[in-house]
Amino acid sequence: MATAKPILISLVGKALLVLPLTSILVCSPAMSDTQPGSTGDEKLLRSQADDYAKAFAAGNSKALADMWSSEGTFTDSEGREFRGRTAIEQFFASNFARYGKQPLVINVESIRFPTDGVAIEEGQTCTQQGNSLGNVSHYEAVHAKENGRWQMEAVTETECPKKFSDSLQDLAWLIGTWSAKCSPSSSIHLKADWAANHNFIRCTYGNPSADGEQSGAMTIIGRNPINGRIISWHFDSKGGSGSGKWLRDGQSWTERTTSVEPDGAMGSATYIIHKLDDNTFTWRSVDRSIAGAALPDRQELTVTRDGSK
Known part of the structure; x- marks a missing residue:
C-alpha cells in the first residue's frame, strides 16, 4: 500500500505530469502475545494498516520504511522494485518532497494465514485530494511474524482500472x-x-x-x-x-x-x-x-x- 502520486504515488505517478502517487499496504512494528493466525493477529494487522495511513498522511518516510523487514521489497504500479528499508525510505521521501503530504484511505479487503507466522493481506488504497478521491491502487502485502513482530516482506501494487474522460x-x-x-x-x-x-x-x-x-x-x-x-x-x-x-x-x-x-x-x-x-x-x-x-x-x-x- 505504498502510495505516491503519479498512481497512488498511489505515490508518484503522476505521476505523470503528475504524480505519479504510489500506495502500499502497511504493517508497522508491534508486539503481540496472540497466537499465529488468531483473531488477535488479524486485528493487529488491521490496526497497523491504520498506522500506515497515519504515517503516510504525516509524510513520515522513515516510519513507513520501518514497517518493512530489513530486506523487504515494494513493487509499485509501474513495476519498479525497491528493496530494503533505505531504498523504500528514499522512495517515499522523494515523493513527499515532490507531492507533499496526502491523506490516504486503506480498505483492507482480506487477510489470510497460509501458514504459521505468515499473513497475506489484500485491499485497495486511495489518496484524497480535497473532498475528492485521487489515485486508487490494489495491493497485496506478505507479512512475516518473527519474535512476535509483524513486518512486511513483500508488497506489490497494481493500478485499479479507472475511467478517464481524456480526448x-x-x-x-x-x-x-x-x-x-x-x-x-x-x-x-x-x-x-x-x-x-x-x-x-x-x-x-x-x-x-x-x-x-x-x-x-x-x-x-x-x-x-x-x-x-x-x-x-x-x-x-x-x-x-x-x-x-x-x-x-x-x-x-x-x-x-x-x-x-x-x-x-x-x-x-x-x-x-x-x-x-x-x-x-x-x-x-x-x-x-x-x-x-x-x-x-x-x-x-x-x-x-x-x-x-
Missing part, C-alpha cells in the same frame, strides 16, 4: 512544427501531425548533427480504449524505447514514463508539458533515473510554434 482533441493544439532553444548555439525541433485516421498523434523531434544526420526520436500518442486514458510510446534513434501514461490538470499534462535503454538498462522519468497559449508551451523532465541511479532534472524549455513570431 486526443485536447492535444490538437500540438499539431504543427515547433522549436526550442537548448542553448545559445543549439535548438531542438518538433513536428506533430495526425496519424491513422486521427486516432493518434505522431511526434518527431531532434536536432541535426554536424554531419547533417537527424538525431532524434519519435513519440506516438494515443488513447487507451479500455479506460480512456491518454498513453504514449517512445522510440529513439539509438534503439531505446518506452511508454508513458498521461494525466491532465487544466492546461498541464504530466506523463510518467518507463523505458528500456539500448543496453537493456531500465529507466524512468516524468515529463511535464504546460500550455501557455496556442503558440507556446513549456517542457521539462524530472524524477529521472537509469538502472536505479537518479539523474538530475532537465532544464525547462520554452517551445514556440514556427512562424508565430
Whole structure:
C-alpha cells in the first residue's frame, strides 16, 4: 500500500505530469502475545494498516520504511522494485518532497494465514485530494511474524482500472512544427501531425548533427480504449524505447514514463508539458533515473510554434 502520486504515488505517478502517487499496504512494528493466525493477529494487522495511513498522511518516510523487514521489497504500479528499508525510505521521501503530504484511505479487503507466522493481506488504497478521491491502487502485502513482530516482506501494487474522460482533441493544439532553444548555439525541433485516421498523434523531434544526420526520436500518442486514458510510446534513434501514461490538470499534462535503454538498462522519468497559449508551451523532465541511479532534472524549455513570431 505504498502510495505516491503519479498512481497512488498511489505515490508518484503522476505521476505523470503528475504524480505519479504510489500506495502500499502497511504493517508497522508491534508486539503481540496472540497466537499465529488468531483473531488477535488479524486485528493487529488491521490496526497497523491504520498506522500506515497515519504515517503516510504525516509524510513520515522513515516510519513507513520501518514497517518493512530489513530486506523487504515494494513493487509499485509501474513495476519498479525497491528493496530494503533505505531504498523504500528514499522512495517515499522523494515523493513527499515532490507531492507533499496526502491523506490516504486503506480498505483492507482480506487477510489470510497460509501458514504459521505468515499473513497475506489484500485491499485497495486511495489518496484524497480535497473532498475528492485521487489515485486508487490494489495491493497485496506478505507479512512475516518473527519474535512476535509483524513486518512486511513483500508488497506489490497494481493500478485499479479507472475511467478517464481524456480526448486526443485536447492535444490538437500540438499539431504543427515547433522549436526550442537548448542553448545559445543549439535548438531542438518538433513536428506533430495526425496519424491513422486521427486516432493518434505522431511526434518527431531532434536536432541535426554536424554531419547533417537527424538525431532524434519519435513519440506516438494515443488513447487507451479500455479506460480512456491518454498513453504514449517512445522510440529513439539509438534503439531505446518506452511508454508513458498521461494525466491532465487544466492546461498541464504530466506523463510518467518507463523505458528500456539500448543496453537493456531500465529507466524512468516524468515529463511535464504546460500550455501557455496556442503558440507556446513549456517542457521539462524530472524524477529521472537509469538502472536505479537518479539523474538530475532537465532544464525547462520554452517551445514556440514556427512562424508565430
